[in-house]
Amino acid sequence: MSAGEFLALHDRPEPSDPLVLPNVWDAVSARAFADAGFTALATSSSAVAAVLGHRDGEDTPADEMFAAVGRIVRSVDVPVTADIEAGYGLAPAEIVERLLEAGAVGCNLEDSVAATRQLKDPDRHADWLAQVRAAAGDRLVLNARVDTFLFGDRSVESTVKRAALYIDAGVDVIYPILAPADLLPELAAGIPRPLNALCHLDTTTPAHLGALGASRVSYGGSLQQRDAADLAVLARRIAPQ
Template sequence: MDIATRATTLLELHHTGSTLVLPNVWDAWSARVVADAGFTALSIGSHPLADSRGQGDKEDMSLDDALDGVRRICSAVPDVPVTADLESGYDTAAAELVERMLEAGAVGLNIEDTVHSEGRMRSAAEHADYIGAIRQAADSAGVDVVINARTDVFLKKDEFSDPVGEAITRLLACEEAGARCVYPVGVPDAASLQAVLDAVSGPVNVIANPRTGSAAGSLEDLQVMGVHRVTFGPKLQQELSSDLTALVAPWRQA
């Protein structure tokens, strides 16, 4: 399956009328395991990828580091569409970011509004401009790249008098700029999520824990609400830590 076909397939999976679950993988092994479990598309989380490399999240990796991981994962599952968390873009111009991401094999990307190198959040307009430039670069390449525009407003809610309203403003601006999906990470409850769903017109991504669900409820709850996409962020990898500990602990020498 060529890259343009993989991208179009991923885009179409966001519009089937059912909730698309994209487990976050971090290396070739985890990607193959999840694909073999029957998932038709995958997501790469920056946090678990960084952990797998012995590096930190929040762009402690360089773009070269991140894309090395992306390339290895995409090569391991060549017929499965993969979207990658590229944090805030690694201070990289949109055209270069899209070109290098496609070369690595990913057909979608998360872009957040926290600029880690500067320790600040982009304004709503600034973030939308970057999303728009990414969409323009993707369109110029002739690939239906799935841009998942993330806002960190709920992670920094004390900085805003109306976090729900601020998140909606930012997500609407990103939709207008060309995002294919929007991501209010850390949405605190079902009421806040419902407000976002009511306000935006396109798909919404929600983070969940594969054992315990999301802050807004279980997978079934999210399906009833009309959530289009669920990812796990670092939570799948983190949940496996206790399983690994339990598996090896009986073999530890006293």
């Protein structure tokens, strides 16, 4: 599937039927969700970092992250978009080259610095995103993560302002991570691009988030965390007494 075809999946005629992207972390998890019938997958940087033995927040070496993405892509027949945090300090052209080499159809790029827990300057970040778009052309779907609800003032106004800059830079999707569900209608009204919402296991559903304005729903690292918790239970059950 091309990036254009993947982007077309974000156009949902029925609001309560958003594009659901389970976040996977290795070939086994990717095949499980693809075999279950999901039409596309996303990776989670925190989940991949966990199984590689690293902390989330760009502690994972870029070579390891892109290699993991490549293994996931090769294991399934559905498109995969990659969470690559803030790009690991790579130049835009190299980011694009590595994503395409891994076989990804898109990526998440965040606008904060995890180490300092601070937002990037929005104008400079928009310029950088424009360089990524120029290098990618129409070969990747760019999902711009807006971290105002993570490290900013948690307001719709500042989120929409940042989103406008990133849209002008050429991104395809806006991801206001951790935005409260009750603010999604206002965010969707102010952001003229598909909106990615984070789905919390056991507390909300993709259908609910879609009805509120999300065109795309993902789970972050929660699926891997649930899997790890289940594995811990199994380990305790079979552990020697």
